[in-house]
Amino acid sequence: MIDAIVIGGAFAGLSAALQLARASRSVLVVDAGQPRNRTSPAAHGVPGWDGVPPADILDRFRADLAGYPTVGILRDRVNGISGRIDAFQVTLDQSDQVEARRIILAHGVRDILPDLPGLSEAWGRTVLHCPYCHGYEVRNRPLAVLAAGPMVAHQAHMLRADWSDDVTLLRNGVEGLDKAALQGAGIRVDDRIPQRVGGANTLKIAFVEGPDMDVAALFVAPRVDLSDTPSDALGVGLADGPMGPYVRTGPMQQTDVPGVFAAGDLATPMWNVNFAVGDGARAGTGCHQSLLFPDFIPALEKEAA
Numbered sequence: 001m002i003d004a005i006v007i008g009g010a011f012a013g014l015s016a017a018l019q020l021a022r023a024s025r026s027v028l029v030v031d032a033g034q035p036r037n038r039t040s041p042a043a044h045g046v047p048g049w050d051g052v053p054p055a056d057i058l059d060r061f062r063a064d065l066a067g068y069p070t071v072g073i074l075r076d077r078v079n080g081i082s083g084r085i086d087a088f089q090v091t092l093d094q095s096d097q098v099e100a101r102r103i104i105l106a107h108g109v110r111d112i113l114p115d116l117p118g119l120s121e122a123w124g125r126t127v128l129h130c131p132y133c134h135g136y137e138v139r140n141r142p143l144a145v146l147a148a149g150p151m152v153a154h155q156a157h158m159l160r161a162d163w164s165d166d167v168t169l170l171r172n173g174v175e176g177l178d179k180a181a182l183q184g185a186g187i188r189v190d191d192r193i194p195q196r197v198g199g200a201n202t203l204k205i206a207f208v209e210g211p212d213m214d215v216a217a218l219f220v221a222p223r224v225d226l227s228d229t230p231s232d233a234l235g236v237g238l239a240d241g242p243m244g245p246y247v248r249t250g251p252m253q254q255t256d257v258p259g260v261f262a263a264g265d266l267a268t269p270m271w272n273v274n275f276a277v278g279d280g281a282r283a284g285t286g287c288h289q290s291l292l293f294p295d296f297i298p299a300l301e302k303e304a305a
């Protein structure tokens with residue numbers, strides 16, 4: 001029986017594990033090795049690491065943990081969880097079942113990318129999801145935004161306000177957009193249907209009809225999914241975010257299943273490496289407090305009610 005299993009060993013999970021490591025608690029981090037920003041050549045907006053490849057940041061996080069003898073990191077995938085607080089059983093694809101007193105969910109989310117040929121190949125390079133993460137590098141150049149979810153107008157207005165005066169919203173057949181407000185803000189609205197995208201340094205967008213469009217980047221705010229994940233298996237309570245579900249957590253990242261904590265992209269409607277690291281640290285300390293003081297989390301919840 002180990003103290004905690006951390007499911008997902010990227011920004012949130014490794015941050016959580018570090019807090020438990022520093023209390024000499026036994027921790028196993030199980031990681032399938034597919035962080036969400038893996039296709040991106042550089043992570044931005046992360047103090048001390050601005051512009052550094054995500055894999056290099058995570059290598060350093062793992063190197064930090066290597067100095068703590070109570071922490072193990074396993075490259076594997078969790079495929080099932082059962083049990084309850086103080087006695088969880090976790091099954092893995094390739095290794096034996098593990099038992100733990102606490103669970104920290106940090107397995108991230110699955111992006112549901114629009115079904116546009118070429119888009120997934122350019123994801124993280126010239127097809128981008130977040131102006132804060134990648135907008136600065138393409139500022140003052142032609143940008144497009146693909147209508148693929150409820151945040152499209154919001155994203156177009158942001159980009160037009162502070163990143164470029166050349167922004168085109170590709171309506172992609174989506175109805176109900178406030179065209180007058182978009183055009184009033186200086187955003188072009190293109191009603192043509194995109195057919196495919198491609199290109200290395202800039203992006204060429206081909207349409208069913210009419211000429212191609214060249215842009216520095218196409219922004220897409222994809223919906224996300226948590227089905228068939230360890231969070232789903234545990235049945236933790238979810239909230240509805242604008243881009244999809246996320247795990248509801250309290251002030252120490254506790255979920256509504258006793259003994260289960262959650263951090264990172266799966267536990268927030270707004271995604272960012274810094275948030276994942278911060279919430280991971282909170283989950284790690286919350287988990288440690290609950291191991292030491294079983295009444296700690298219930299008392300917090302009572303106070304918040």
Ligand SMILES: Cc1cc2nc3c(=O)[nH]c(=O)nc-3n(C[C@H](O)[C@H](O)[C@H](O)COP(=O)(O)OP(=O)(O)OC[C@H]3O[C@@H](n4cnc5c(N)ncnc54)[C@H](O)[C@@H]3O)c2cc1C
Binds near residue numbers: 035036038078230271
């Ligand atoms: C293309 C792109 C670029 C981005 N660029 C930036 C940026 O520049 N700056 C920034 O701040 N944010 C950026 N983000 C957001 C950032 O990637 C996320 O906020 C961050 O990765 C969240 O960290 P996390 O630890 O919660 O999840 P993730 O990084 O997604 O890590 C989850 C880990 O859990 C593993 N896992 C999943 N299921 C299981 C399982 N069943 N068993 C075991 N392991 C499992 C995964 O393989 C993965 O390694 C970007 C996002 C995208 C999509």
